[in-house]
Amino acid sequence: MSVLRTPGGGRVDRERSLQFNFDGKAYAALQGDTLASGLLANGVHLVGRSFKYHRPRGILSAGAEEPNALVTVNPGAPRDTPNVLATQVELYPGLRAISQHRWPSLQYDVGRVNDALSAFFPAGFYYKTFKWPQRAWKSVYEPAIRRAAGLGRAPATADPDRYAQRYAHCDTLVVGAGPAGIAAALAAADAGARVMLCDEQSEMGGSLLAETMARIDGVPALDWALRALATLAGNPRVTLLTRTTAFGYFPHNLLGLNQRLGDHRADPDPGQPRQRLWMVRARQVVLATGAIERPLVFPGNDRPGILLAGAARTYLNRYGVKVGVRVVVVTATDAAYQTALDLHAAGVAVAAIADVRAQPVGVLPDAVSRAGIEIMPAATVLGTRGDRRVSEISLGRVQGGMVRPAARLACDAVLMSGGYTPSVHLFSQSRGKLVWNESLLAFVPGLSAECERSAGACRGVGDLTAALEDGAAAGLAAAPDPVRGSWRPLPEAGTTGGCGWLGALPQPQTTATDKAFVDWQHDVTTRDLALAAREGFRSIEHVKRYTTTGMATDQGKTSNLNALSIVASGLGVPISQVGLTTFRMPYTPVPFGSFAGTSRGALFDPVRRTPMHHWAQARGAVFENVGLWKRARYFPRAGEDMHAAVARECRAVRSACGIFDATTLGKIEVVGADAVEFMNRLYVNSWTNLAVGRSRYGILLREDGFVYDDGVVARTAADRFHVTTTTGGAPRVLAMMEDYRQTEWPQLKVWLTSTTEQWAVIAVQGPNARRVIAPLVEGIDLGASALPHMAVARGRICGAPLLLFRVSFTGELGYEINVPADFGATVWEAVHAAGQAHGMTVYGTETMHVLRAEKGYIIVGQDTDGTVTPDDAGLSWAIGKSKADFVGKRSLERASMRAPTRKQLVGLRSRDGRTVLDEGAQIAALPGQQPPMQLIGHVTSSYYSAALDHPIALALVAGGRTRLGQTLYVPMPRGEIEVEVTPPVFYDPKGERLNA
Template sequence: CRGVFGLAAALADGAAAGAAAAREATAPGRTGVRPSGPFPATPAPANGSTAAPGFVGVLPRPARGRGRAFVDWQNDVTASDLELALREGFRSIEHVKRYTTTGMATDQGKTSNLNALGIVSRTLGKPIPEVGLTTFRMPYTPVSFGSFAGPARGELLDPVRTTPMHEWARAHGAVFEDVGLWKRARYFPRGGEDMHAAVGRECRAVRGGCGLFDASTLGKIEVVGRDAVLFLERLYVNAWASLAVGRARYGILLRDDGFIYDDGVVARVSARSFHVTTTTGGAPRVLAMMEDYLQTEWPDLEVWLTSTTEQWAVIAVQGPEARAVLSGLVDIDISASAMPHMGVAPGYICGVPMRLFRVSFTGELGFEVNVPADFGSAVWRGIYEAGEAHGITPYGTETMHVLRAEKGYIIVGQDTDGTITPDDAGLSWAIGKTKPDFVGKRSLARPALVSPDRRQLVGLMTNDPRTVLEEGAQVMANAGARPPTRAIGHVTSSYYSSVLGRSIAMGLIARGRARLQETLYVAADRGDIPVKAASPVFYDPEGKRLHA
């Protein structure tokens, strides 16, 4: 404090000090530009007239000072950089800007351009208007973060996608979870049930009778054209030329490095048309990959790709009573002989056109009813009403996870991690053995991808059937192992099965299939948990229920 008190006195004292500094800065030998008009001899009054003129150029510094005078603080441009540009022969302010990058940062020169112009003006001996102005891009004035956010606030912050059956599920007490942008029913509690009780009841209902599941979020792509078969032959690991019309096949899509990228059921609905399903989260990236290969690698193929994810509502009817529930609603023969597992047929259900798939992600007798999305809710209600006599039970994604794990079915992204090949996941049977090529085929022959030490998917059975392993937990070969001991794998899926009356888990374990019946140890906070490596198929390993 200089001993000057009071607002008016402090303002006057500051103005006088600023005027003195400005006079000193524009003295001969200083680099700067004197504003037009003389400096006031005395400070401007606090009230009334305008403030003293400003200053453009390099701020005052000692005559022999060695410090840098930064002009553009974002791009670290100094006064000497501008002077160097002029010595190099640049005269246009636009050329000086490009040579030094002054004024090219995110503020587009709002904090630097005037000082840069002042230095150039002083060095060239020209007034600023003759030096000219640089071109600066929008926004010309600051933009608030709120303007960028726009309507993306509150409920609109994260876009939400719902299926045609969403309102029915909400009305029946479903607890939802976010799957990508979709809201999916996770479970349907009754009478104060927690999630574990509800999931256990839903699992038993599917295994013992019939369950109803909303599978509309699965990605769906229509692949159509003269070369549709050839296109899929080149893209997927499976053989498609031999697939008859009216049949479906489980398909695996690899990246060019040989690792699993996505999977799904592919149905041949006509000689030149395929209905391709993908994982819920994989739909956009699979379509993008298809388009990329079609447009850049195989532009000669006559193929059209159309995303139909939101055009089809998909209702999965699963369980021993599934056929009995649907038989009175459809106009086609769905007996075991007329429509075996992996069969596909067009028809009508409740008077609505449909594509009926006999497929199952539960290991039970199952059908997936595909109807136009506008009719999804009505058909769902019709199936539910017809199934009430058979004890039909709606179930959610948590039950779906348990049921598929009981059968050893994988979920891409959970039981794979971007470094897993079909053989690692136990899916080498799906690869077309006589195919000359497909995306990722050559990579599968690399030494690292055929090593016997690779991680392989196996089942894990805890000694204590009540112990549920933590997903992601590290698996060790020996008890008591601690860092830096290297883990031999990790747990990918883990649940309690109310049908089997015990916990089940799957994991990726180095040389996993060679370790079956071997005791391994899962690291946990409460101590190592002994587990036995086993087959990942815990329920109905013969598949008799699937083909009922």
């Protein structure tokens, strides 16, 4: 057992020792240790190199505020996790971790030269230096800087773990399970509230886990805490979440909590999530987030072995680890005296307590004096020595405004305490207003913006007695029925005095040789901040960005207030006038996996499949995504590429017949006495004269006159329309319809129901279509005059109810068989089987696109782009001319909407007879232009037409219909293509095949 390990006590399991590995070296520790306490127990303080100067850095703290001890756990292994805090990594047998940001090794780092050259690295160095030449930034400066400065390396392999997410609700969410938080949870639970209590550490109790003196309700404070937690755990309305960081406070009391479930286990269950993201909605929130001890700012304050006094007490009392054998305490508060007393009792030599206050008095200083520890009042620190570990401290004495050297003391650890900074991060995220409290030297919560209250040290109530009472009062007030509660804590604890020191400790007038660090993680010194003030930065937000103070991953938890104080004195204004930078989530880093949760791989998005999907899949269909739908794009046969398959499918439809899955088309049932009036007001078409059993191609505009959607609309009863929409447009068309129905025309008796998924739709297209379906259809006369083009009829097919449309999106004789979705697969197979005698070929969306383009039928969203009017698309014929109004009509009457120079839909034919134009390619009127070119339109659809044996394209061209026969030029990557402007209908322009 290491000499640095105490013989007993604390929260580690003395019976369970374990081995871990840091930077390739094996160490022994105990179950219950963190990586930090395990290293300290082995005398290891040096754990990293600093960001800019590559100075050796040690463990500064024992918690979430740690700026130095960032490590990579499981390097190169599946759970490779960079940038985690050694103070938060729980050890398990065999854990491997490495230090970061050092090269070639932690002990000897080449970048240390930056420290010697630091005169050349002032604040804003990058902004000032790497400005020229501009090109060099991307290629030379940035890569070099990134290599030298980066934090850990991002893992190179996919994350093998699962992550869970869960919504939760409660009456009272208590964040932080220290004394105030436990008291709040007890009080709220006692009042009958549904309580959630979360704490970021492996064990609840907060400061009480390291408390040795205080008593509560007549028992030692820690025993009280354990009993209280057991009481809470036994209450079914209370949820306790350890290892759970409340990282973000979102509007209306939604808090993001990240719970670490597997990180502390040597063999996590792969079936269980590694972390769980809680989205907790609380009626009331109690923030009991405690306070963070502030470092003191003096030259050489960053050497390994110099750490926060409270952290040293935590390591001693909670983990049974002495941070050194001979320590010097430098403090501005009484709290560090308790650390000195505890260390002294554990056999650690306390060389002196250097107190920056002129006259430290009170219970704790008296106790220290009685213990024989020297107190040096009015002290300051002039510097430290020691390369990879502090070995000596130079103390000074402030007298009459002068600083004189006082003593040089040998030591292997310096414990500092500048006071406590309330953790107001979550409060500030909630948009509560912080107020400066001069007597506390701290920003504390003022007016809340949410149903929230802070309790205990996070609002400056740091004294144990007061914090317990504050927590209990807050918990009670945050319960829905506060009168029920009766529990009150009965603490007995001494009070501690002194609120600390802000900014740099006093120094002699001579220039100090060593740096005094304010922000450890970003290597920001007093000089950088002073320089920023001298250079004219006034806003703290600008100073922050210029010097990068507080911008590291620790978000300045230990540095912000010292930085603020130095800037304020540099500017000669009070701190309250300098203001505070914004606190942003997350409080501590949260893995991307937690945010992604289950939204990965097959669960990333819903995949919508039609009832015929499996049939298509079994036939080797190649699918494409259309919205969330999977649609069969083409059905290649052996040896066919897409071009060959599509050409074959196209020829089959034109010469015999094809079968196509059109299920994904949106469908809306419009029903009611005013259904026809509603349709008249909404669509451009006139619906009054549409007979029952007939359908029509409908166009829907937005109020600004541009095409929004289209589709075939059938009248299936006097008061009932079956409206189809584009596949992607179904939800937005229904939303638009509901908008007009509910908010503009609430008096109309009409209702809307989505029936998209009620129906499976099987398109049968081609000259043989009638012959294929005739034997299967019952109750409908399929004769050309009985069921002409655009007729609709009800009957049965293969035992299923049938709604049969005679429609065509191919230009051929065609039917769309609508059957209830459960019947889709069987009817499809029956039709396909019946079709085999008639040359039936299954085709996909790509063939559908080619066939419709040959006919000049547009696809909304492909051939239109939100700036296309019906006339632009050549669809004026569809507009009900006698209608007084419809959505978009007034906008169409604007002069600019009728200008002859508008882009109009035309066909394009490549003059070379073989080049298929790129969709989206631009179009020029004149050849051989150099940029900037005069462009007059663009290609919207482009395919090779098997029927015509040449490429075809649709395009929007300025004044296109006046350019028929003209030659235009399409610049493509391989050169300019000459095209002829044609009408958009390439195939069967008279439409004779439709009426076969």
